[in-house]
Amino acid sequence: MSMMELLQLAMGVVMVVLGIVAINSKKKITSVIMLSAISMLAVVLFVVMRAPDVAITEAVIGSGLVTVLFVFTLFSKKKEGEDV
Amino acid sequence: MKQVVSILLVVALGVFVFLALYTGDHSPLQFTPYGEADLSTRVSQRFVDKTVTLGMGEAETAPDAQAEADAPAFEAMPALVVYGETRDAETGSANMVTSIVVNYRSFDTLGEVTVLFIAAFGVGLLLSGKRKRQQPAYEPSFILKHGARIVFGIMVVFGVYVFIHGHLTPGGGFPGGSIIAAAILLLYIADNEFQAKVKTFKILEGVAGSLYVIAGLLGLVIGGYFLQNFLPTGVVGDLVSAGVIPIVYILIGLKVGSELTGVIAGFATEEEAE
Numbered sequence: 001m002s003m004m005e006l007l008q009l010a011m012g013v014v015m016v017v018l019g020i021v022a023i024n025s026k027k028k029i030t031s032v033i034m035l036s037a038i039s040m041l042a043v044v045l046f047v048v049m050r051a052p053d054v055a056i057t058e059a060v061i062g063s064g065l066v067t068v069l070f071v072f073t074l075f076s077k078k079k080e081g082e083d084v
Numbered sequence: 085m086k087q088v089v090s091i092l093l094v095v096a097l098g099v100f101v102f103l104a105l106y107t108g109d110h111s112p113l114q115f116t117p118y119g120e121a122d123l124s125t126r127v128s129q130r131f132v133d134k135t136v137t138l139g140m141g142e143a144e145t146a147p148d149a150q151a152e153a154d155a156p157a158f159e160a161m162p163a164l165v166v167y168g169e170t171r172d173a174e175t176g177s178a179n180m181v182t183s184i185v186v187n188y189r190s191f192d193t194l195g196e197v198t199v200l201f202i203a204a205f206g207v208g209l210l211l212s213g214k215r216k217r218q219q220p221a222y223e224p225s226f227i228l229k230h231g232a233r234i235v236f237g238i239m240v241v242f243g244v245y246v247f248i249h250g251h252l253t254p255g256g257g258f259p260g261g262s263i264i265a266a267a268i269l270l271l272y273i274a275d276n277e278f279q280a281k282v283k284t285f286k287i288l289e290g291v292a293g294s295l296y297v298i299a300g301l302l303g304l305v306i307g308g309y310f311l312q313n314f315l316p317t318g319v320v321g322d323l324v325s326a327g328v329i330p331i332v333y334i335l336i337g338l339k340v341g342s343e344l345t346g347v348i349a350g351f352a353t354e355e356e357a358e
Contacts, residue, residue, distance in 0.1 A: 009102075012098075013098075016094055016098070020087070020090070020091065020094075023090075024087065052254035053179070053181045053182075053254045053255065053256065055254070056246070056254050056255045056259045057258055057259045057262070059259075060259045060262040060263055060266065061259075061262055064262070064266050065262055065265065065266050065269065065344070068266070068269055068273070069269075069348070069351060072269075072272075072273070072351065072352065073351070075222065076218055
């Protein structure tokens with residue numbers, strides 16, 4: 001196994017761990033940030049696997065737009081007195 | 085308990101993928117290594133042998149006897165596409181993905197745009213009515229307020245760059261439009277009073293979508309196929325080099341950008357109390 005494959009494997013393991021953290025965290029905002037981090041790692045993986053077109057879409061939508069929309073919604077929930 | 089089961093499942097899946105990718109022998113689990121797959125059993129050989137540079141002279145000049153003796157496989161090999169020199173390639177697009185997405189499979193992209201349109205339409209229908217700006221729980225700081233206006237211009241220019249250069253560099257209409265929508269989302273975050281003119285965006289969206297279909301119909305009339313690339317292609321790597329592809333990508337970018345802006349505007353507003 002080459003260095004690159006080891007790197008990809010390690011990144012995949014980190015993504016799985018982050019996913020489990022996202023499920024188990026008490027605060028919703030932590031889950032959102034973890035999902036964003038997973039997307040960011042996926043972007044790096046897509047670039048390593050030579051799919052830059054997918055990577056740029058994932059970067060914009062996965063770790064950009066969707067995260068901000070989640071945070072936006074959480075803030076407006078906070079206003080209604082819910083604990084986030 | 086649930087966590088243990090989920091971790092076990094993930095580990096089992098990981099072991100499965102690992103074994104499939106990295107064990108030696110020819111098991112049904114194993115993928116063929118890169119470059120060793122027998123393509124003739126999977127796809128039509130005509131598409132494997134196809135050259136996209138036919139008609140530009142290079143591929144048609146028959147190799148002389150000496151070269152044929154030196155390289156027997158020469159005839160099967162298409163002429164090399166050289167960045168900045170090759171003229172009049174089949175699609176003219178330097179980005180392989182784009183030449184598939186908006187040339188060979190452009191009808192798929194039209195369907196994809198329609199899916200996004202229906203999603204945005206559903207959101208608009210659910211969040212319709214008289215709406216006012218939702219007040220977030222925080223007050224934007226000075227830096228956020230004024231920094232956002234500087235960054236907004238840069239983001240819009242970058243989004244336009246991404247979809248205009250879709251046939252040259254990675255990216256295209258969908259990411260470019262999303263970047264523009266993200267820029268407008270930034271304005272929403274940075275200003276509690278800001279409201280986008282949703283009506284204008286909806287008109288823009290409708291016009292861009294209709295023009296995409298009209299471009300396809302023009303291809304049908306001129307070239308004989310729906311969404312045929314009917315404009316001449318230039319030197320690979322130039323901005324104006326891919327016929328109808330940049331035009332279609334600009335339309336897709338405008339359409340996606342205005343659609344996502346409409347969705348964001350729906351999320352950032354709330355129904356006005358009676």
